[in-house]
Every structure is written in structure tokens, then in C-alpha cells.
Amino acid sequence: MDRQTKGIGESHLVCHCLLVETREGLVLIDTGLGLRDVFKPQERIDGLFRNFLRPKLRAEETAIRQIRSLGFRPSEVRHIILTHLDFDHAGGIDDFPHAQVHVMETELKAATHPKGFISNRRYSPSQLTGSKTWNTYYQEGEKWFGFDAVRQLKGLPPEILMIPLFGHTEGHIGVAVETDQGWLLHAGDAYFFQGELNKDYSCPPGLRAYQTIMEVSRHQRLFNQKRLKDLAHTHHKDVRVFCAHDKVEFQDLKTEKLRLLAGTSENFENVFWMRRDQGKERPLQ
Numbered sequence: 001m002d003r004q005t006k007g008i009g010e011s012h013l014v015c016h017c018l019l020v021e022t023r024e025g026l027v028l029i030d031t032g033l034g035l036r037d038v039f040k041p042q043e044r045i046d047g048l049f050r051n052f053l054r055p056k057l058r059a060e061e062t063a064i065r066q067i068r069s070l071g072f073r074p075s076e077v078r079h080i081i082l083t084h085l086d087f088d089h090a091g092g093i094d095d096f097p098h099a100q101v102h103v104m105e106t107e108l109k110a111a112t113h114p115k116g117f118i119s120n121r122r123y124s125p126s127q128l129t130g131s132k133t134w135n136t137y138y139q140e141g142e143k144w145f146g147f148d149a150v151r152q153l154k155g156l157p158p159e160i161l162m163i164p165l166f167g168h169t170e171g172h173i174g175v176a177v178e179t180d181q182g183w184l185l186h187a188g189d190a191y192f193f194q195g196e197l198n199k200d201y202s203c204p205p206g207l208r209a210y211q212t213i214m215e216v217s218r219h220q221r222l223f224n225q226k227r228l229k230d231l232a233h234t235h236h237k238d239v240r241v242f243c244a245h246d247k248v249e250f251q252d253l254k255t256e257k258l259r260l261l262a263g264t265s266e267n268f269e270n271v272f273w274m275r276r277d278q279g280k281e282r283p284l285q
């Protein structure tokens with residue numbers, strides 16, 4: 001599944017979350033697994049995914065623990081934007097009960113009224129009861145590099161946009177963040193492997209099969225993947241695209257001398273990548 005592991009040995013994926021410090025408080029983009037998933041996985045993660053994906057249940061890698069070690073209080077996380085509500089993206093919601101959650105209306109509906117074998121397993125009802133404040137959105141017609149964009153998320157600075165990228169789930173989105181060095185686009189699960197955006201498409205067979213099993217619309221998923229590929233090539237100087245589970249992209253962004261920083265705009269202080277390895281958390285600056 002990751003093209004680094006030989007044969008059918010254990011391969012590694014990550015859950016890539018983004019923490020943005022804004023004048024409106026901390027904004028967390030995707031939450032990964034949360035503390036309750038770590039401590040009570042049987043109640044929170046369907047057995048199919050627990051046994052097949054075998055997520056590493058490490059409390060120190062949850063967003064809440066990493067945010068604490070950055071020196072923040074969890075209550076400073078005021079907003080959570082979710083690319084979609086699969087269990088590996090929404091598990092941390094209830095670690096931040098003070099946060100407002102932002103998601104597409106169609107995604108919340110799909111997750112709370114699941115239909116079919118996969119939908120009944122990919123969404124975890126107990127993960128979704130942790131927030132009382134859901135802000136939902138519909139696809140709008142404003143454009144961002146040719147993509148539809150939802151602007152003006154409630155209570156959030158204008159530099160953070162939702163970019164509908166349906167196909168993996170009913171209401172799957174990417175989240176774009178404007179920095180003084182161009183745009184970052186968290187593409188969620190719109191693709192899984194960095195080679196999928198290369199001119200010569202490549203994707204390990206395991207990941208290709210997994211994406212097919214999990215898709216709700218093959219047409220939309222492949223259409224959006226193609227558009228992301230075009231975006232990444234045509235506007236590579238303006239937009240940095242990354243997905244939720246590619247380990248190499250995560251390592252690159254974490255270690256690269258990106259200076260997304262202080263004074264990005266008057267709404268931002270810093271953008272952080274949260275690290276999955278041991279050690280002290282710190283902003284990349």
C-alpha cells in the first residue's frame with residue numbers, strides 16, 4: 001500500500017492534520033483519531049477497519065496531545081474543518097467540545113443516515129455526538145483556480161476555503177489555506193498516494209483497490225483527481241497540494257524549510273504541522 005514495503009508486509013499511512021493559528025483562535029483541519037478511539041477502540045471503530053487497517057492507537061499522537069505539547073490549551077481550538085466524516089478523520093471531534101465543526105451538509109447527512117455495507121462501517125456515530133455546534137454548507141459557485149469554492153465559513157478568516165471534491169464520500173472537500181507563500185490545499189482522501197498526481201500516474205495496487213472500495217462515485221472521484229493533478233502541475237508555484245494519508249508528503253512538509261509564517265496575513269500567526277514522531281512539538285519557522 002505504500003510502495004516502500006516489500007511484498008505484503010506492514011505498510012504505513014499517516015493521518016495528516018493541519019493546525020492553523022488565527023485571530024479567531026486555533027483552527028484544526030481534520031482531527032485524525034481521538035483519545036476515545038485510542039482507549040475504547042471497540043466502541044468507536046468498526047471491526048472491519050480495526051482489523052484490516054490496524055490503526056496505531058497511540059495517545060501521544062492524537063491532535064489534543066500534540067496541541068497541548070505545542071503549549072496551547074485544547075479550549076483554544078475554536079474551529080474544526082473536516083474534509084469528511086470517516087472515522088479516521090473525525091475521531092478527535094469530542095476532544096474539543098468548545099470547537100465549532102464545519103462540514104458539508106451532504107456529508108453530515110450521509111454520516112448520520114448511512115446506507116449500505118461500507119457507509120454503515122466507515123462512519124462512527126459515537127464520534128459525531130461530541131460537538132453541539134455543527135456549521136454545514138452547500139456547494140456554491142464561486143471559483144478558486146477553476147474549482148467551486150465555499151467562502152466565508154462562519155466565524156473563520158477569509159483565507160480558509162472549502163473546496164468540494166466529491167467522490168470518496170458524498171460531501172468530501174479539500175480545505176485551502178492562503179499563506180504568504182501561496183496556497184496550501186489539504187485534499188483529504190481525494191487521492192491517497194503522491195504518485196497519483198504525477199504526470200505518469202502511479203499508485204500501489206493495495207491503495208488503488210482501497211480507494212475503489214471506499215468510493216461513492218467513481219466518476220466524481222476520478223474527475224476530481226484529474227483536476228487536482230492539473231492544478232498541481234499548472235499552478236505548482238501558487239498551490240501546494242497534499243492528501244491525508246501519504247507518508248512521504250507528510251515527511252516532506254514536516255521537514256522542508258517552509259516558512260509559513262508569522263505574519264502570513266493579519267489573520268494568521270502560524271501554521272503548524274503536527275508531528276507523528278517522538279519529541280517536542282514546535283512550529284515550523
Ligand SMILES: [Zn+2]
Pocket residue numbers: 086088089189244245
Ligand atoms: Zn481517510
